[in-house]
Each structure stands twice: as structure tokens, then as C-alpha cells.
Amino acid sequence: MNYSGLIRLFLFPGLIFAVPAGWFFVWVEHKAVARIQRRIGPPLLQPFWDFVKLLGKRTPARSGIDANLLRLYPVFSVLSLVAALALLPVFPAHAGGFSGDCVLLVGLMEVPSICYILAGFTSGSIYGEIGATREALLSVASNVVMLLSLVTIAVTAKSFHLVDLAGPSLNPGHWVGVLGLLLCIPAKLRLNPFSTAGAEQEIYSGPLTEYAGAALGLWELAHALEWLLLTGLVATLILPTALAWWIYAPAFVVVCFLEVLLLSAIAASTARLTLERSINFYWRWAAVLAVLAISSAAVMRFRL
């Protein structure tokens, strides 16, 4: 019997690796932002203590279908992110997967964002609704770029099987696709300059305003896993596939770490853009880049 699927789901890059790694990357982000602002920043275990503390909070009782939905959204987000992590083509030499798993990965990556939007509307808070609307508009804009980038990579690799997409390629289309993915990550993670959806000081915490206790802790865990998933996806597209597992696994973490540093530096050095400007950025500039990339990839494919 082949246990590689279970190992991926529970060990690497699944639950046992992903939860501490996600918390570590959240800490790296906070620490990097703090260092850039010449502060000291939080201690290493801060995300862990935050999570434990939130589990110990007693939340006010809410009744009806709303309460159940609000409790389920973060659970769905965490589960879909763990499943998406298990699909990542780490150790491509031993990877399973199936033809077309790239499409499933895109679907699973969207679940947290959809849950976040639904949570905002379900909570009944006006701030939640404003935040959810912002997230919906921004995710439509950034998803166009992200899908086009992934399709560009798939077209250059002539496959929708993630194992075939993994690893560096001589084809420039692959690298333009990776660049497009990197451009989308700040919007997906709601980082500055695209952080309008959960803009504190303005609309409280956006869709999460009404959340408290364990459910809020799960949302924070989902955010940590999202960090790992998105940086990990780019890492698998960059890292050479022929490496032995004991070189690949540390290299994977190092590449993710460097991406987190880059994204934190961008977040610390930019201010929050208005919704209109964020959407303009994706539709006007990033989408143009992505359309050029996919059309050139398609042309090259037919020529070769």
C-alpha cells in the first residue's frame, strides 16, 4: 500500500509540519515588519500563545443558523487549506497527484476567501459587510491574474498535473507566471498595500469583527496556513525537482522564508491603498502582464 498521500496530508507539508511552519511564518512577518520599523517585535512563540489564549476565551452564546455557519466557516477554511497543502508538488520525484490536480488546488485555495466573504455577510455587522464587499471585489481582480499566471505555467509545461509544473524551467513563460503569482500573494493574504478588506482603524476588523474566542483562533490559524500554502506553491515552482528529500525539505523552508521576508518588506514599506486603486493595479497592470504572458506562452507552444 502507498502511504505517500497520508504522509502528505498529515506530515509534510500537511498538518504536523504546516501548523508550526505557518505560525513561524506569521512570526517572521511580524518580526520583519517590526525590525523594519526599528522595533524589537514579538517573541518567537507569540502566534502559539495567541492561539492557546483564544481557545481559552469564553464566547457569548449566539443562536440560530447564523451561529452554526459562523462556527463552520473557519473550520472549512482550515480543512481546505490542509487539503491544498497536501496537493503541493513537494518531492516531485515521489509525488502522486493526478492529471488536472492544478484545477483542484485553485479551487481549494479559493475556499478561505469565499468563507471570509460569507462570514462578513453572515455576521450581520455593517463593518463585516463592508469588509466582505471589499474582499469580494479585490479577490475577483487578483484571481484573474492568478489564474492566468497558473495557466501560463501550465501551458508552458503542457500539463495540468502539478508534478509537471514543479521545478524551474528554461521557458521564460514559467518565470513570468511565477512573477504573476508573487504579485497576487499580497492581495490573497490581505497584506499592505492591499489590506482594505480587514482595515483596522477604519472598519474595525472587517468580516472578523464579530468573531471571538476559538473561532477567531481558527481564522488566525487559517491565515497562517495560507501563508505557507501561497509561499510554498511558489517555492515548489522554483526549486529543482531532482534534489534528495533531505536537501529539498530545508530548501523548501528557506525559499518560503525568503518570500515571507520579501512580502513583509513590501507590506512594511507601503501604505494601504484604497479599494479602487488596488483593483486598478490588478486590472490595469497585473492583468495586462498576465494576458501578455499567456498569449506568448500559447504562441510559443504552437510554434515549437
Next chain:
Amino acid sequence: MSLLQKLLHKARVKSPRIFHINSGSCNGCDIELITCLSPRYDVEQLGIHLEASPRHADILCITGPVTRNTLEAVKNAYAQVCEPKAVVAIGSCGATCNVFAGSPSVVGPLSKYIPVDVYVPGCPPHPDAIINGIFEAAHILAERGVRKEAKGLPQE
């Protein structure tokens, strides 16, 4: 204390999240509280984080004497913070109404309406004193959580 309670106690001390309410303050204490987040004092190294929603917070930081207009907001925000929670009154106004005492629009002091755990006196208090007050409140809150769990008391 069981192992789980010890872990929760430590987590509560290490991760106090604060929510700030201005209940008619002259803005002096608010400026000093925001200074705590700046590079010079950097409360994030103690795990203290200023939250945008009272639902996410553990410690309520209230500045100002309570005015008639803000009374309902203060009571409401206090009710929104989930147990275990603690309240820090920042500045002399919270304790005594200070120079605003006797004003027809001031209905304070704060302790008439909600239980206050830590008073940070001063007009305005020094940021170091505010950080000390929040840190003390985090310990009070952790002790309170453990006590209630041990007794199995119903939570309000």
C-alpha cells in the same frame, strides 16, 4: 493547577490584547497610549497588541472621565469583551474625574459603572506606567481565568 490550566495561564499573560476607548478624554492619555506602540516603547515585544474590535480583546483600556454621551458606549464595549477580561483606567480622570469633576456633562468616575482592575494615575501618565498597568492587568486576568475554571463557576 493542572497542566492545561498552567498553559492557559501562561498564554493569557503572554498575549494580552487591548482595546482602547476614549470616554471623553482630553486626548492627552490617548497620545501616551499610542506612544506605547511606537519604536521607543514597542509593546509588541510583550505580546501586547492593539485590537480593532472589543470582541478580540482581553483588556479594556479606558481614558477620560465618563461623559454622558460616552456612558452607553463604555458599558457596551465592556459587555462585548469576552471573559476572562480586565479593565485598565488610564489617567487620573478614570479614578477621580480630575479637572472635569463637577461638570454637568460628566457622570464619572468609571468605577461607578464597570469594575476597574488597574488604575494608572497621571495627567497624562508616562508610557512606561501604562505598559506596567497593562502588564499587571494581564496577570490579574490570568489569575481570574484560573480561579473561575477551578471553581467551575458560571461565567457571566
